[in-house]
Amino acid sequence: MRPMRFMRELPKVELHAHLNGSVSFQTIEKLIRRKPQLNIEHSMTAIGKGQRRTLDECFQVFKVIHQLVDSEEDIFMVATDVIKEFAADGVKYLELRSTPREETTTGLTKRRYIETVIKAIQQCKRERVDIDVRFLVAIDRRNGSQVAMETVQLAEEFLLSSDGLVIGIDLSGDPTVGHGRDLLSALQKAKDSGLKLSLHLSEVPSQHDETDLLLNIPPDRIGHGTFLHPEMGGSQGLVDKVVQNNIPLELCLTSNVKGQTVQCYAEHHFKYWYQMGHPVVICTDDKGVFATDLSQEYKMAATTFGxxxxxxxxxxxxxxxxxxxxxxxxxxxxxxxxDLQPQEFK
Incomplete structure (x- = not known):
């Protein structure tokens, strides 16, 4: 079977997908038509083939997308489109993540934001879309400790009332802003209440102290972990903590290469952890922004690492x-x- 066809037909699990970063070209088109007054062009919302951006420039792209997605109607459309696109790519289980936002101009509240994502998940279920979707409520590290605590309280409510759809907390946002120590109490509270934790860690160099601190919680999964290991300027001590706690890593190849935290695919830290036999999951991060999908990410890993x-x-x-x-x-x-396993692998 041709490699790309195999990857498309492969049943897949996506565990690191930011809702707004996953918005496709087609959905952006619909959003742009709805808001012509913003004068937003496609080139401002995605990073095409062969293009690179600094991490800071990647976060600027999100600001543009947030302008397009600022009402319940927008969020509902975006979430249903994203879920259906993942399903069309063979993803059978998806954990979406997003920071609840409020918009005074449209009357959007953080609570309504989460409720709308849940509605979109339920709608896809009713339509019998072949995918099981859950939601992680994201803490944006730029917003400080008080907002983090409020976000956890909201997530705790939905953990109890969403019929198992809200299951965890994501810690994300610009890694160069703020320090994890300010968010420790909120994250600990989340863990104590039964919420699972997926934390973006060591996305940029020189975060040893913060990473060490957050690994002590410990998280249930790590997002990126680019600079954890010694070959990338991390330390054996950090690696040992990850291994001792058997914490899976969510690895996003194209995102790291296009965001310039990794030089090229061949130097991606997937190789380090995979060869060690440590749990790793291939993910997209932001399939819309980085112009990829999970099938392409699997193919990239397969061709790069044989x-x-x-x-x-x-x-x-x-x-x-x-x-x-x-x-x-x-x-x-x-x-x-x-049921789907090819005969030759049985």
Whole structure:
């Protein structure tokens, strides 16, 4: 079977997808038509093939997208489109993440923001879209400790009232702003209440102290972890903590290369962790902004690091163990993978 066809047909798990960063070209088109007064062009919302941006420039792209997505109607359309696009790419289980925002001009509140994402998930379920979707409420580190605590309180409410759809907390935002120590109490509160934690860690160099501090919680998964290991300027001590706690890493190849935190695909830290046999999950991060999808990310990993189709299948199947949903959901997914498994891998 041709490699790309295999990747498309491969059942997949996506565990690191920011809602606003996942908005496709087609959806952006609809949003731009709705808001012509903003004078926004496509080139301002995505980073095309062969293009690179600094991390700071990547965050500027999000600011533009936020201008386009500022009402309940926008969020509902964006979320349903994103879910259906992941499903069309063979993703069977998806954890979306987003920071709840308020917009005075449209009357959007943080609570309504989360409710609208939940509505979109439920709508796709009603339409029998072949994908199981959960939601992680994101803390934007730029907003400080008080807002972080408010976000956790909201997430705790939805953990109890969303019928298992809200399952965790994401810590993200510009990694060069603020310090993790200010968010420790909010993150600890979240963990104590039963929310799962996925934390962006070591996205940029020289964050040893913060990373060390946050690894002590410890998180349930790590986003990126680019500079954890010694070859990337991290330390053996940090690696040991990750390994001892068996914390899976969510790795986003194209995002890191286009965002210039990794020089090229061949130097991506996927290789370091994969060869060690440590749990890793291939993810997209922001499929819209970085003009990719999960099938392409798997193909990139396979061609760059010489993975056979069978190794790719195994990588995809093992990702089920690292989802935040209950064991009953894991078992259903494993059955789905068994049903779809090519004969030659059995």
């Amino acid at each position: 993975l056979s189709h069978e190794a790719v299948w195994k990588l995809s199947q093992q990702a089920i163990d690292y989802i935040f949903a209950p064991d009953s959901v894991k078992e259903q997914l494993k059955q789905k993978w068994r």
